[in-house]
């Protein structure tokens with residue numbers, strides 16, 4: 054089912070050349086066009102922030118961020134507490150709309166449209182850019198209904214059983230719950246609940262899955278299952294993960310964005326480069342545990 058995020062045809066958007074090039078350079082170029090060598094060039098980003106800033110009332114939480122989210126890869130967002138990681142993540146599917154004090158400026162492009170345009174429906178947007186939170190938050194409903202929820206809400210109920218099964222399989226939960234789909238989602242273990250939330254997010258066939266510390270409330274075994282699952286999900290989706298755990302970022306991601314205090318994106322590059330040879334001394338100090 055076609056499920057546009059906007060109610061009208063996309064308006065003209067500015068071209069790359071209209072923009073300040075100290076950000077991410079764009080699609081299809083082999084030569085990085087950015088004037089900032091510490092921000093990687095991303096070809097054909099699935100989502101792209103352009104000069105995105107966030108204030109909470111008068112307090113600036115994000116300095117202008119320009120970066121593309123690579124398509125079909127895992128992007129980790131790391132940085133010390135309070136540097137704006139979750140704030141940036143929530144901008145990608147307009148979750149900050151739910152925070153009264155939050156004010157977002159700049160652009161976040163998805164499907165050739167600024168998601169902050171007035172005609173974009175945030176609910177439709179969140180079906181395409183789903184989110185999984187730190188604390189598993191299944192609905193107080195059966196396992197089946199948790200997964201079917203988003204599809205039922207939009208009246209998209211053809212082959213519902215098959216699609217619920219498929220989402221649970223993709224979330225690596227099917228084998229554990231296939232004979233108890235009527236059981237409450239709240240009666241599962243923490244790790245199972247988180248995989249149920251992932252199944253719920255992927256049931257609506259999103260393009261991007263945002264994860265805010267998805268394993269930080271889980272034990273090591275459940276954490277390892279979620280990490281394996283993230284790698285599998287990247288075969289079908291673009292995944293963006295906020296994590297405090299640098300080893301986890303190094304294990305699971307293809308690219309890493311480092312935000313530092315003051316809400317500044319300081320470096321964004323291939324994960325191996327960030328962890329082995331970052332361009333910024335401050336990034337190296339953070340990676341090696343000198344602060345944060």
Ligand SMILES: Nc1ncnc2c1ncn2[C@@H]1O[C@H](COP(=O)(O)OP(=O)(O)OP(=O)(O)O)[C@@H](O)[C@H]1O
Nearest residue numbers: 109114132133134135136137138139140141152154
């Ligand atoms: N709802 C809010 N109202 C006011 N200020 C907020 C709100 N949410 C976040 N902030 C502030 O914005 C800044 C960035 O917060 P954010 O939660 O994005 O950082 P973070 O890097 O994700 O932190 P952590 O790693 O501790 O979760 C912080 O100074 C925080 O206090």
